[in-house]
Structures are given as C-alpha cells and as structure tokens.
Amino acid sequence: MQGRVPQSELLSRMTRFRTAMDRADPAWKLAAVVSKVNLYYFTGTMQDGLLLIPRDGGAVFWVRKSLERARAESRFGDIRPMGSFRDAAAATSVPATVHMETEVVTLAFLDRFKKHFPCTSVRPADGAIAAIRAVKSAYELSLMEEAGRIHRHVLERRVPELLVGGISEAAFTSSLYPLLVEEGHHGTVRFGMFDTEMLLGQVGFGESSLYPTCFDGPGGSYGMCAAVPLLGSRERTLQKGDLVFVDVGCGVDGYHTDKTMTYVYCGELPEEAVAAHAACVEIQDQIAAMLRPGISPAEIYATVMDGLDTAFLENFMGYGGRRVKFLGHSIGLQIDELPVIARGFAEPLQENMTFALEPKKGIPGVGMVGIENTFVVTPHGGRCLTGTHPGLMPVCRD
CATH class of the missing domain: 3.90.230.10 (Creatinase/methionine aminopeptidase superfamily)
Known part of the structure; x- marks a missing residue:
C-alpha cells in the first residue's frame, strides 16, 4: 500500500477550491464531485461515492463502495456510508443550484442525481477544480x-x-x-x-x-x-x-x-x-x-x-x-x-x-x-x- 495523501494537502485543496468557487460564482451554495480522479484529489481515495462541498459547513464524502477501503486509505475528515443518493440527500440542505463536473457527468447520471437532489439548475465546477489542480x-x-x-x-x-x-x-x-x-x-x-x-x-x-x-x-x-x-x-x-x-x-x-x-x-x-x-x-x-x-x-x-x-x-x-x-x-x-x-x-x-x-x-x-x-x-x-x-x-x- 502506498503512502496516504497528507491531511494538510486535503485541507489546503478544499480551502483553495472554496476560494476559487467564490471567484467564479460568488452565489454558489453546494458543489457535488463524482469523478474518481477529482474524488482522489479531494479525499485521497478513489471510490464509488459522492463528495458534497457546501459553501458553509463541512464537506462530506458519501461512499457506496468501498467504505472500508476509503477509511483505510483516506485522511479525509468526514466519510459516511451511502446505499444510494437518497441517503446523502436526506442529510443535505439542497439549494436551487448545484455545481457539478459538467464535463464528466452524463445526462443519465444527472437524472438519477436530481431524483434525490431536487435542484432546478446545474452549473459547472470544472473551471474552479482545474484552476487549483494546475x-x-x-x-x-x-x-x-x-x-x-x-x-x-x-x-x-x-x-x-x-x-x-x-x-x-x-x-x-x-x-x-x-x-x-x-x-x-x-x-x-x-x-x-x-x-x-x-x-x-x-x-x-x-x-x-x-x-x-x-x-x-x-x-x-x-x-x-x-x-x-x-x-x-x-x-x-x-x-x-x-x-x-x-x-x-x-x-x-x-x-x-x-x-x-x-x-x-x-x-x-x-x-x-x-x-x-x-x-x-x-x-x-x-x-x-x-x-x-x-x-x-x-x-x-x-x-x-x-x-x-x-x-x-x-x-x-x-x-x-x-x-x-x-x-x-x-x-x-x-x-x-x-x-x-x-x-x-x-x-x-x-x-x-x-x-x-x-x-x-x-x-x-x-x-x-x-x-x-x-x-x-x-x-x-x-x-x-x-x-x-x-x-x-x-x-x-x-
């Protein structure tokens, strides 16, 4: 097993992402990250899950599979089990607009997401993520x-x-x-x-x-x-x-x-x-x-x-x-x-x-x-x- 991503790295990335989002869209309320590469960037593990980043409050990594591996590999502060999007949505205040990786998310995935996260619009978070990863x-x-x-x-x-x-x-x-x-x-x-x-x-x-x-x-x-x-x-x-x-x-x-x-x-x-x-x-x-x-x-x-x-x-x-x-x-x-x-x-x-x-x-x-x-x-x-x-x-x- 390779070394885990330091917690200081994960905290710095989250802080810089929020700053980048404030610049890109000062009215943003919630970002949802689903691609495995970006999940690894923010959490230090590459699982089937959903990372929810509210503008105010702590980010939560909801994991469908494998929760055991996520907790073994990641120093991320809040990792929770998720059977489906329903579990994550029940614990989340969903704003009218959610920012997502629009370059990655398919229409079918978005339909499944919106079934439980009843937002009315989706805006891109790709630029902010790319800027801090650069x-x-x-x-x-x-x-x-x-x-x-x-x-x-x-x-x-x-x-x-x-x-x-x-x-x-x-x-x-x-x-x-x-x-x-x-x-x-x-x-x-x-x-x-x-x-x-x-x-x-x-x-x-x-x-x-x-x-x-x-x-x-x-x-x-x-x-x-x-x-x-x-x-x-x-x-x-x-x-x-x-x-x-x-x-x-x-x-x-x-x-x-x-x-x-x-x-x-x-x-x-x-x-x-x-x-x-x-x-x-x-x-x-x-x-x-x-x-x-x-x-x-x-x-x-x-x-x-x-x-x-x-x-x-x-x-x-x-x-x-x-x-x-x-x-x-x-x-x-x-x-x-x-x-x-x-x-x-x-x-x-x-x-x-x-x-x-x-x-x-x-x-x-x-x-x-x-x-x-x-x-x-x-x-x-x-x-x-x-x-x-x-x-x-x-x-x-x-």
Whole structure:
C-alpha cells in the first residue's frame, strides 16, 4: 500500500477550491464531485461515492463502495456510508443550484442525481477544480519528480535494449509496459478528454508515427486494429534506418509526467529530418525559458508560432491536415490538464504549474520527429523533470 495523501494537502485543496468557487460564482451554495480522479484529489481515495462541498459547513464524502477501503486509505475528515443518493440527500440542505463536473457527468447520471437532489439548475465546477489542480504543491511535485526520474531512466537508458531488428511495434510496446512498472510506474495513463483510451501512449516505427488517429496529439500510430487503435501494429516491424517514435506517460501515486523520445535504428535519417528535429528541440527550449509566473500561455504560443517560417509550419504539430493547435499542455493527475499552451488561454502562469512541451514535425517517408518533456514553472523558467537528452538516439542491435 502506498503512502496516504497528507491531511494538510486535503485541507489546503478544499480551502483553495472554496476560494476559487467564490471567484467564479460568488452565489454558489453546494458543489457535488463524482469523478474518481477529482474524488482522489479531494479525499485521497478513489471510490464509488459522492463528495458534497457546501459553501458553509463541512464537506462530506458519501461512499457506496468501498467504505472500508476509503477509511483505510483516506485522511479525509468526514466519510459516511451511502446505499444510494437518497441517503446523502436526506442529510443535505439542497439549494436551487448545484455545481457539478459538467464535463464528466452524463445526462443519465444527472437524472438519477436530481431524483434525490431536487435542484432546478446545474452549473459547472470544472473551471474552479482545474484552476487549483494546475498549481502543484511540494507534495505533488515530489511525486512528479519521481515519475520524471523513472521516465528519464527508462526512455534514455533501458529502451535501447528492447529495440531489436524484426520486433513488431506491438511486441516492443508490450515489453516497454512491464519495464516501466518494474521501475515504479503506477501502471496506467489517465486522460481527461472524453472517452479516451490509452495504454501507455503512442509508439510508431517510421511512417506509422504519421498515421491518422482520433487522439488530439501531433503523433500517430497504426494500432492493433480498427477497434483498438492502441499499443502498436503486429505487422509493422523494426527495420534498419527506421525512426522510432515513443510518446508515453509515466506516473507515481496518481501523478504523471509526459515524455517523447526518438531513436534511429541502425542507420541515418535524411538531413531534412535531422534539421527539423533540431529545430523542434530549440523550440522546446525557447518555450521552457518562457515558463515564468506572469506570462500567459496564449502569449507564449503567439511568440513561438509567429516566429516560425511558413515553410517550417508545414506538417508542424501534426501531419498534413491533422495539425493540433497547441504546443504543450498542463499535466498532473491526468496527462491532458488545463491550461494549454495555445491561443485563448490568457490567465497568467503561476509558479509550480507543470507543463508537457511537445514541438513535433512530420517528415514524409520518415515519421514524426521532435521532442517532449515535462517542466515546472519557476521564476527562472521551466525546470525539466524528465531529462535533457535531445533525442534521435542511435541504436543498433541485430
């Protein structure tokens, strides 16, 4: 059993949430949290339950299953058993408006909730939760630092031993997963984007890393089949001269880092690909230098994008017409948190926010070059958690 989230952490998060809600909607009366990731954030345990946070009065975590595990894992102050929403509603003063995670709650869930909590309207609490989760505490950063250490060690030291001529993408990724777990990875990679499935990330040999996917990222992957566009192809095998693209997450006690490493197997890439990769590394370093409190993500994005040549923008941050409109994303309990290094994110950065920066560029006939590492916002610029290797690591094992 891993260490429990300190009670001081839980109290700080609840205080900051109430402050954020006061700013977002001064008239708020009650917030209801139901998603397992946010329940873990506020209570330190991930159970089937309902966290009710009144503006005035103590928050209560109502647990359907497992109450025993919740009490064993959590230092939250008030955990109570719940057979159904009826039990929680009977002990709660229900206002006309309840704030919920509107990005998560389904219509069917809301109908069941309103059957017992007769509110007349529901407003979002998502923004307030995202805002406080974006700024990491020393405790959270310590977990991300450990995830970054594992990430760096595995991708920069141990992956080359897995790359053998003739191995398939699926076999390579299947070998990478237990290696990460062996080193301390918590075994899953979580995303907030609706209905997103991911085992580790995206892995591709050569042109596979350009293959179209529904995932909102610049890279690609053939995947196993149309029904499971994950893991990697059983048919695409590693050949001499291949670019190897490995974009995977790593986590410790719930907290993730994100990193992309590229390798060149038994050969050399065209000069165009090498030059494009070097440019992406320079862009990452440029963005990292700007990760200081007070600057906005939108300003960073505009500064970088406006400074790039029109020719370079072709296939930058995606291949063909599949370019994404960001350069990086916040990260923590989920890989794809807010804010994003993109237009429209005008709120200034705060110290101890964390971002994965991922400038990448597709090269026809070669694959997706570029880089990704996870950084912490500091007064001196971004501090990297996942290593400084520039990528295109040469590997040759027959």
